[in-house]
């Protein structure tokens with residue numbers, strides 16, 4: 001009877017979806033929609049798998065099987081049983097703790113086997129997490145309509161810790177969050193657990209993310225009070241079966257602020273004891289707590305320098321407190337002070353002297369570029385240079401500098417650009433990925449972090465396509481060798497449709513989108529031309545009396561009657577020398593410097609000739625124009641996709657793309673009209689003319705509250 005009802009519901013669902021995607025969606029199901037497959041494919045899968053079994057009794061394995069059964073039913077319309085033993089047609093989940101071929105705790109194998117005449121699909125792992133990842137892999141194959149008849153897959157993540165950093169505040173706001181309020185309902189915890197915690201954990205597990213820093217790096221010390229630790233423990237309890245550990249950002253002054261000690265000096269015995277006791281308290285409540293993330297002596301946050309101590313003193317003190325419990329410290333290298341002539345050099349200068357001096361459970365967390373998550377930066381020179389200290393890349397998934405959740409910018413190409421960059425630390429091929437995943441240097445810890453873009457919005461990320469950035473961060477954290485195209489392809493298939501007429505153009509739109517943003521915001525290596533505070537629109541003219549110089553765009557673009565760009569060559573700030581040969585020379589020489597970074601490293605005259613023969617001024621105009629045209633092109637692509645997408649998501653994306661084009665024109669006009677006051681040259685006559693007036697644009701002051 002139950003089966004008949006399910007089949008009836010399934011048939012109804014099929015009927016609905018058949019009439020041109022009429023069921024409107026809010027995006028809340030992310031990439032785990034498990035849409036009904038065509039009858040042909042559904043039949044093939046249903047012939048291959050008819051039951052599911054495991055002798056492992058854990059909660060994680062149970063939920064992996066449940067996920068499979070529900071998803072299978074939705075996709076194929078067939079009910080499969082959870083059987084006591086393996087039979088012909090079983091999906092078998094097996095734990096083999098001592099399997100030598102499984103090279104990491106999260107690794108798994110997925111094979112089609114025939115044993116004693118029984119055809120089975122077997123997923124083998126050392127841990128239940130491995131089984132869960134294997135099941136999600138199999139479901140991904142099915143969602144993307146791949147053949148599952150003769151599987152022979154072996155997977156192991158390239159980073160051990162794959163972590164989301166939430167910049168969520170205690171009052172529910174999110175610093176640089178563009179998808180509504182924080183997912184964590186601190187007032188209701190620990191008694192009430194929002195169902196979204198589980199959905200969040202499930203989505204993360206499906207892409208291999210295994211850690212979450214719950215709170216903002218600008219850390220409120222309250223998070224580690226007894227009261228809040230109970231709340232954190234409640235969230236950890238929901239995440240645990242999905243293989244996700246919780247971590248917390250800590251405020252370095254907590255001993256003074258919470259413990260009422262006279263100091264938070266890391267060498268003070270009472271302070272050290274305070275942290276040790278705190279660690280004990282945390283682990284008593286959360287035995288698998290991951291560790292601390294620390295932003296110290298950066299942008300006003302307290303740190304060891306306040307007491308005349310070093311990053312090593314601070315990080316090692318915390319590391320010692322966490323060590324007995326296998327916790328780690330992620331110590332951020334995002335440091336810069338207002339008086340430096342080149343902010344891009346500071347993290348390297350401050351951290352290199354400490355290479356090899358950190359405790360073994362410390363990892364230094366370094367932003368992908370040397371400044372701050374700009375649309376394009378070269379990779380941070382610390383990668384490859386700090387060889388005796390584990391380093392982890394920090395990406396920003398939330399689009400602080402790439403148009404918030406208002407604009408489509410698929411970030412996998414940005415992540416890949418950094419991970420695939422050659423540091424030359426150990427000769428050619430020493431990519432950032434290999435310099436951080438334990439390949440080039442022995443690392444006691446390997447990890448990667450992404451600043452999350454999730455919030456309470458129904459679609460989680462504010463923009464339906466911003467989900468792809470969460471997804472691709474997870475996929476690359478698991479395997480940085482995947483291509484951006486592959487990731488876009490699988491995400492599109494699962495999130496929208498497998499229809500080839502949808503996939504090809506929309507994938508191209510995604511692949512071009514980050515470069516479009518670079519083009520209309522800050523091409524050719526320009527950076528930090530953003531509006532004060534909120535960082536949404538253009539303000540290359542921004543001048544706030546008394547403001548830190550390194551928070552003003554003119555510090556970075558240095559536009560004058562002569563030209564534009566930051567001279568970081570050996571004749572300028574010499575930032576190029578922080579890179580290994582031959583890269584230092586490549587960047588130093590204007591003839592070899594990649595043109596997409598040319599104004600990052602060089603200050604050039606307006607009439608400088610680029611490789612295509614255009615003057616720098618003309619090329620700048622062409623790039624801004626190209627960016628706007630790309631944005632217009634995205635609208636054209638999307639409008640043709642109406643028949644493949646449900647009404648709601650179609651209209652919401654359509655609206656956002658329209659706004660994106662408007663804002664792209666705002667960026668282009670604002671920057672070109674402003675720089676033109678220096679270049680005194682005409683915008684090439686064949687290009688679109690500005691539609692704005694510079695003085696009007698200068699008056700725009702957006703009232704954005706989500707800066708922090």
Ligand code: GCV
Pocket residue numbers: 167175176216217218295299334372400707
């Ligand atoms: C959490 C940038 C952002 C800040 C952020 C900081 C950081 O400066 O604008 O909002 O603070 O980076 O990464 O610590």
